[in-house]
Amino acid sequence: MPLTNKPLLGRLEKVDPRTYWEREDIDFTPWLALTENIQILGDTIAIELEVEAQEKGVGLFRADILCKDTATDHWVLIENQLERTDHIHLGQLLTYAAGLNAVTIVWVAKRFTEEHRAALDWLNEITDEEFNFFGLEIELWQIGDSAIAPKFNIVCQPNDWSKRITGVTKILQTSNPSKTRQLQYEYWAAFQDFALTHATLIKPTRPLYQHWMNIALGRSGFGLCAVAIVASAVDSETQSYANNEIRAEVVISREAKAFFALLESQKTEIEAEFGEPLTWYNNLEVKSCRVYLRRAANLNAKDKWAEQHQWLVEKLDRLYKVFSHRVKQLSLDSAIATTIPSEPL
Template identity: 30%
Template sequence: MRVAVGVRVARCGRTSTPIVGVRAVATMGRLQFGRLSSAWAGEAADFTPLLSERLDQLGAALGVDLASVGRSEVSTAGGRRIDIVAQDTEGSEFVIENQYGRADHDHLTRGLAYAVASHAKGLVVVAEEHRDEFKAVARYLNDLREADPDRGIAVWLVEARAVRVDESPWAPMFVVVVEPNDFVATVEQARTLDRRRLGDLDEFWALFTDAELEGAAREVVERWAATGHRWHLGPSQIALEAPGPSIRGVRTVVAIYADGRVQVPFSAYAGANSGIEIPELTTSAFRQEADALFEFNASERQARTSPGWLTPGKVTALLGFCSRVAAAYAHGIEQGIES
């Protein structure tokens, strides 16, 4: 069971001005639990909008790196509304339904219908309590997904409470009560892989199984380096970098994977990591051109192309895109853009 809470649930300290000769008295805050309605009066008016802006807290409970901000009150084809549609760092969609009190059939079926229609990666239902029969349904759906990962929908049931220390602001505490069967192992494997970074370029080239894709990637990296730009290795990818407004003084342009995928970090262009937005890279025109080049659907925040995208015929187009991003970064430095 994973738990995520938006506030520290314990606090200890000492008096700030101890009296000479007298031992400072330790203090301890009192943890309070409350119903969601006690903390946020309106479910649709208060809780949903706030949750949509703090999805990283919910993601911590799920074990999913959700983008911190999602879309709320999303209309469906049938005239209904989905509470929140979020994305993980790879651009996969997660449908989130939340409600006060005990979860009902309406939220579960509405969320599931939208998740199936939109080919979402997962459905998350947040409520203060989940019925046993709903838990059984969620486990059944997760069993189906395990048998057919390409067609199944991963389902999380999450119970939420409001917590605070003394008179501090209320914060949500999320407890996952049902999750996909294979998800915990998958998350731990991914975290283990992420801790291991490639040692050198030879290790990266060794990951390729297609000579054509490797040749295209080599050409991109070599031509990028020849212009004086940098790159760095991750656990399974190489990131092209360029000088830009940030604490380190460099920012990621794109990342290339050994299966020929290219990741375009639109959320980073918008300041998700550095807190510094690059205006030239967040316009509708720029996004439309990028979508046309990489064959995206205009909604991803951390978008990856399909495997095998980086063929020799796309090398020049990719480098042109990278040069445009690098120029925008350089312009940001010239203009003194700050967070």
């Protein structure tokens, strides 16, 4: 078939990063720290990131960018260089990680040497599943006179399978997992698989031997949580141990009481947008607050898991849609003000 009426295809051309970012400290790092750009990096490594600080002091040194993983509230350290990787930056990266107690370390460079790629692979192998090392190469591309586009390429990353095996081995070495803990792990592994193919907004995290899975909501100190309670734990509605239940939750862990009050002031609008009533839980003896839905569920009936996972995914997706933009707009000053009693006249 002749292509005479077809538009011409452009040709991708690689652009030297130094032509766009002359210096790392005053050009590249501030660019990467912008919300829309850190999202590109976060999408590449499948972590939702929120920038906490630039040029963060660590002893005599300064780390480039410090972020929070909004799903876990763990620290993520990003170190940049617009040249080939070198030993100096590797040493700085490890020094910063130790000083900041970061659990995810991202090294961004123009090009990785085989030696430094192997070093990050080795660190991923010898550390447990709580620590993660990523190596990314930054590229710029252009088609004709179009805008220049950035692209991050993963050159090394944690081996999820080996880390999961390491974590399982550690548990088996210290104590045999109970039937309940084994059931929890299998439940979340199946939920992860289901959510990856059925969820539209949420991103499931790694399954663990526990009754919950944390999921990012878009801001540190706030998160979604999928909960699956077996009969050995208390039912939140009846306060008994007779039933199993699953819950889809919004969890507030930072300045929780003040932020909860701000959200609760929007309760009518929130529940109208969500489409059904929510449980607003603020226990004065507990620092965190929760907004959730729950339903009874038999976790031992594996043939019912798909139905339960469908319910969790549907509710969590809707909670994300309703709450994600709201929590990003909450002001800490306003939140604190709501908890300070007015002066008497």
